Amino acid sequence: MTSKVVSDFLSMYNRTEEELLTPEQLESKGVFSGEKEFIEFAERDYNTDKHWTFEIKKEECALLVIDMQEDFVNPSHPMAVPEAYRMVPRMKKMIEACREQGVPVIFTAHNIAEDCNHGFYEFWEPIKNGAIKEGTPxxxxxxxxxxxxxxxxxxxxxxxxxxxGTDLDYVLRNLGVKTLIISGTLTNFCCESTARTGYFLNYNIVFGEDINATDSALAHEATLRTMRRGFGRVMPGERIASALKDGDALYQEAVQARAELKNNADDARLLRQA
Known part of the structure; x- marks a missing residue:
């Protein structure tokens, strides 16, 4: 029987089940055998929080508040994102939690002008009409x-x-930051772009699942899936704040669980060899 995950895959790529690679063609021993299992493995991985990858240490962190600007947040402004407006109370709690723990809070503001619009006028009509214009309220x-x-x-x-084109990396390195807490709007544009580059620059990435917002639930979820699978740790703001204040319990639990899983696998292997 074909699972929903495989059926959705076939529908998206307009393929038939007969076209999928067989176990003889595609296999990773102990992980998947055949393309059906490969698709299901990938789906599980997109939904697996890898909290064991690094520990959140408050003395190594900085909070990035990305583009939470009047034109993007204020409902009366031309590019307002309703979910960005709604998450302001959660964002305020995150900012205050960082301030209380001595974690630097760094804000960014997307500014566009005639001589640095880089095609934004063609993609975004409100920007062409003056939204987030450099130097405006x-x-x-x-x-x-x-x-x-x-x-x-x-x-x-x-x-x-x-x-x-900014001095953000210099600022972070001067502060001794190794881990970036990503928050702001839009999840799938400025927040995801910043998280990706931060990862490429060897920063640990903590991506706030409920302190980032965009104009599409599907796009938001797609970014979380990508971040979770290969860029960083995806966590709600309350768990991030708890890790800063009381220590990273999720990390400790995940490391212990992986160690136990490895020990069980080693024991099973020895039994098979006996």
Whole structure:
């Protein structure tokens, strides 16, 4: 019987079951045998939280609050994202948790001008009409979570990625940061782009599943799946705050569970060889 995961795969790629590779053609011993099992393995992996990959240590962290600006958050503004507006209370809790634990909070603000629009005018009509225009009130950080005096705001951001053309990497390295907590909007554009580049620059990535927001639930989930499978740890804001305050229990539990799984596998292997 074909599982829903395999059926959905076949539908998406317009293929028949007969076209799938057989166990003789595709196999990874102990992991999958044949393309059906491969598809199901991949699906499980996209939904597996890999909390064992690194430990969250507050002295190594920084919170990035990405593009939570008036034009993106305020419902009366032209590019407002309703879910970004709704998550402001959770975002405020995350920001306050970091401040209380001495974790740097760094804000970014996407600014566009005539001489640095890089095609944004063609993709985004509201930007062409003046949204997030450099130097305007709409491009400033949303009033409900405005930075404290002395908190860093990256305002030279002209692209989706917060590292592109900015001094963010210098700021982070100067602070001794090794782990980035990603929050903001849009999940699948600026937040995902920043997380990817941060990972490529050898930062650990913690991606907040409920402190990032976008205009499509499907796009939000797609980013979480990608982050979870190969870029970082996906966690709700409350669990991130708990790890900063009380230690990373999820990491400890995951490491212990993996060690037990390996021991059980080794025992089973020895029994087979006996």
């Amino acid at each position: 709409g491009a400033d950080i949303y009033s409900g979570i405005y930075p404290l005096p002395g908190e860093r705001v990256i305002r030279t951001k002209h692209a989706y990625c917060s590292f592109s």
